[in-house]
Amino acid sequence: MPQDYSYFPGCSLRGTGVAYDESVRALFALLDLKLHELPDWNCCGATSYMSIDEGSAFVLSARNLSLAGQAKHGDLVTPCSACFLVLKKTQDYVEHYPAIATKVQQGLQAEGLPPLNGVRVRHPLEILYNDVGLDRIKQASVRPWRGAPLACYYGCQLVRPYCDSDEQQTPTHMEEVLKAAGIPTVEYALKTKCCGGSLTGTIPAVGQRLNYIILKEAIRKGAGAIVTVCPLCQYNLDAYQADIRKSTGEAIDIPVLYFSQVLGWAMGADPKALGMQRSIAGKKTIKQWFAASEREEKAHV
Amino acid sequence: MATKLNFSERTIKFQREADPEWARQVSEHPGCERLFSCLQCGSCTGTCPLSIYMDYGPRRIIGLAREGFRKEVLNSQTIWLCASCYSCAVHCPQQIHITDVMYNLKREAVRSHLYPKRFAIPVLAQEFYNVVRRNGRTSEFLVVLRMALRTNPLVLFTMWRSGLDLLRTGRLKLLSEKLKHVPFLPKEDA
Numbered sequence: 001m002p003q004d005y006s007y008f009p010g011c012s013l014r015g016t017g018v019a020y021d022e023s024v025r026a027l028f029a030l031l032d033l034k035l036h037e038l039p040d041w042n043c044c045g046a047t048s049y050m051s052i053d054e055g056s057a058f059v060l061s062a063r064n065l066s067l068a069g070q071a072k073h074g075d076l077v078t079p080c081s082a083c084f085l086v087l088k089k090t091q092d093y094v095e096h097y098p099a100i101a102t103k104v105q106q107g108l109q110a111e112g113l114p115p116l117n118g119v120r121v122r123h124p125l126e127i128l129y130n131d132v133g134l135d136r137i138k139q140a141s142v143r144p145w146r147g148a149p150l151a152c153y154y155g156c157q158l159v160r161p162y163c164d165s166d167e168q169q170t171p172t173h174m175e176e177v178l179k180a181a182g183i184p185t186v187e188y189a190l191k192t193k194c195c196g197g198s199l200t201g202t203i204p205a206v207g208q209r210l211n212y213i214i215l216k217e218a219i220r221k222g223a224g225a226i227v228t229v230c231p232l233c234q235y236n237l238d239a240y241q242a243d244i245r246k247s248t249g250e251a252i253d254i255p256v257l258y259f260s261q262v263l264g265w266a267m268g269a270d271p272k273a274l275g276m277q278r279s280i281a282g283k284k285t286i287k288q289w290f291a292a293s294e295r296e297e298k299a300h301v
Numbered sequence: 302m303a304t305k306l307n308f309s310e311r312t313i314k315f316q317r318e319a320d321p322e323w324a325r326q327v328s329e330h331p332g333c334e335r336l337f338s339c340l341q342c343g344s345c346t347g348t349c350p351l352s353i354y355m356d357y358g359p360r361r362i363i364g365l366a367r368e369g370f371r372k373e374v375l376n377s378q379t380i381w382l383c384a385s386c387y388s389c390a391v392h393c394p395q396q397i398h399i400t401d402v403m404y405n406l407k408r409e410a411v412r413s414h415l416y417p418k419r420f421a422i423p424v425l426a427q428e429f430y431n432v433v434r435r436n437g438r439t440s441e442f443l444v445v446l447r448m449a450l451r452t453n454p455l456v457l458f459t460m461w462r463s464g465l466d467l468l469r470t471g472r473l474k475l476l477s478e479k480l481k482h483v484p485f486l487p488k489e490d491a
Contacts, residue, residue: 011439015474016467041482044438047385047431051407054331056486060433063484097331121341156386161400168391194350194386201445202421204459206354206382235472239463278470280463 003131006073006119007035008064008087010080010231011043016239017080017231019275023260024124026273030264031140032133036073038064044086047197052129055092055189058100059107061090062116065106069117076119077127077258081157081230087121088162092280119295125159125259126165129173129272141181141266146292150262155233156194168192174227174259181266187241190214195236202292205241211236212244215252224285225255227262234258240283255282319369327366331402339363345389345399355379359389359399366406375415380406381422421452437480442473 005028014020041064043049047150050057065087068076078084094101094116105115128137152174159171166173169192173187178202193214200207215237218226228234238256245252257279264274273291279286328336343410344358352358356381357365367376374380380403403443409417416423426439429449449457467473 011478013439014478015441016472020471042480042484043439044431046429046439048426050404051426052411054408054486056488060484061393070387089447093331093400100331107486111482125388156384156388160387160391189346192388194388197351197384197386198425199351199382199384202425202448202457203354203382206351210350229442233344239466242462242466248302259308278472280466280470 002032002034003272004034004036005075005077005122005127006068006071007037008044008068008076008078009037010041010078010082012080012082012231012235014083014100016235019109019162019261019278020234020258021230022273022275023258023264023269026269027260027264028124030269031136032266033127033132034076035044038067038071038076041067042079042081042101044084045084047116055100055103056107056165058090058093059273062094062108063111063113065090065116065119065121066113068119069209070114073258074295075122075127076121077093077124079124079229079231079258081103081123082232084121084123085157085162088154089115091118091121093163094270104274122227125158125173126194127178128177128263130165134176136206137177137180137263138182138276141263143266143293144296145181145183145266146296148222148291149186150178150188151188151218151221151223151280152178153188153226153228153233154191155219155228156192157249158229159192174229176260178227178262181263183227183266186218186223188218188223195233197232199235200236200240205247207236208240208244208247211240212248214255215241215244216250219252219254224260225257225282227257229259240282253282253284255279255286306461314370314373316363320371321369322365324369327402327405330477331403333396333405335395335397336363336367336402339367339397342394344392344394345454348372348388348392348435348465349383350386350388351382355382356454359383362396362406363399363402366402372415372448374406377411378417378420380410381420383407395485411466418454421448421456424448424451432477434486435483436477438478439481440474440477441473443477 045057045060121280154171159168196207196210261274309325343360362379368408383403387400429444
């Protein structure tokens with residue numbers, strides 16, 4: 001029987017992170033997990049809304065929690081790390097501060113929405129690790145990995161401060177899940193260092209410098225690609241490599257993929273269905289993987 | 302490179318210029334309760350990926366805030382450079398939610414118009430806020446465009462390459478999505 005989840009994609013997965021949305025849907029379908037998108041969901045508020053107005057920021061994000069409670073499809077899944085953090089933070093603050101709880105309650109009531117009922121907020125990586133399990137991932141993985149080992153990059157918002165199943169500074173779920181799928185990984189000390197978020201847009205020199213350090217360390221460790229869990233990390237690490245090449249004079253060109261793309265690929269999904277053509281950096285490397293695997297599959301037939 | 306001493310920049314703070322009542326108010330805000338328990342150990346600044354670019358650094362901001370140096374804190378670039386990665390908050394031996402203190406200070410800086418003028422980060426936050434209030438969802442394109450027009454339109458010329466790459470790969474949405482029912486959000490702080 002398929003397992004059901006409510007699904008909150010968030011704004012980034014409709015824009016720069018569209019490949020994340022495509023690959024999570026494809027991966028969940030392969031594993032017989034059903035995603036029910038929240039009807040008329042709104043922006044979680046991310047880091048910016050909270051910087052201007054706190055009261056309505058909690059109401060804004062609570063609206064999605066209330067919609068999920070109303071939908072009754074079970075736990076609420078959100079792939080975006082920022083959405084994950086903001087939803088968790090809203091639940092935390094509503095629980096601990098009566099004044100915020102009242103404000104949120106009034107806001108939801110004015111919208112004709114039911115009060116919060118403690119729906120569980122979850123990330124797809126944690127669902128793969130705990131609900132699907134490493135054994136089933138191992139069974140489902142049909143394509144052998146022929147590329148170089150990968151660097152697992154978690155960034156900040158998923159693991160800090162509301163990580164309930166993995167380590168805050170040295171998480172390992174992504175490495176374990178990839179290992180089960182037969183994909184090797186490298187030791188990567190910068191896995192939870194911040195990518196700078198929207199700084200690449202506001203103060204490019206600073207934002208790009210942070211991303212340069214993360215990219216450079218992955219290359220130094222011999223990684224064939226960086227695997228991410230966050231649409232903003234993926235965008236920052238992927239889209240600015242040309243600018244970083246220009247400012248540093250170093251030959252940096254490494255694919256930056258979502259964990260859902262890599263796993264979907266291992267489980268035999270069509271690369272187009274996983275949005276792999278949407279990558280900007282490391283196109284040549286990705287093409288080589290496809291060609292090697294196609295040759296192998298043809299040889300088997 | 303030898304450091305040039307700048308004598309016009311005053312580095313001594315005088316207690317009489319501080320406002321302890323303001324510090325007390327800050328500490329009463331949700332998430333800021335443990336402000337006065339700071340040991341000034343510097344774990345926050347040590348772990349902060351952005352402290353080297355900041356005018357004060359998280360440890361000094363916490364120190365200035367709890368003494369009540371309101372203007373210095375609210376006018377700083379530090380609170381805006383905070384990318385909200387929570388590294389300081391999980392490392393703090395006194396469990397001060399430093400990230401939430403930063404958020405609280407950002408909001409007051411906007412309310413009292415004390416943020417550095419034409420500084421892109423608070424402008425981006427304001428434009429994000431405006432777009433989300435109007436449409437219910439954000440649009441990366443619209444927010445960045447509006448930020449650039451309000452700060453330095455020339456910056457758009459440096460963005461053409463990544464913009465073109467995004468357009469080519471189907472990742473740039475020019476039109477903003479609007480909800481069927483945009484939630485009405487009472488303005489509280491702003």
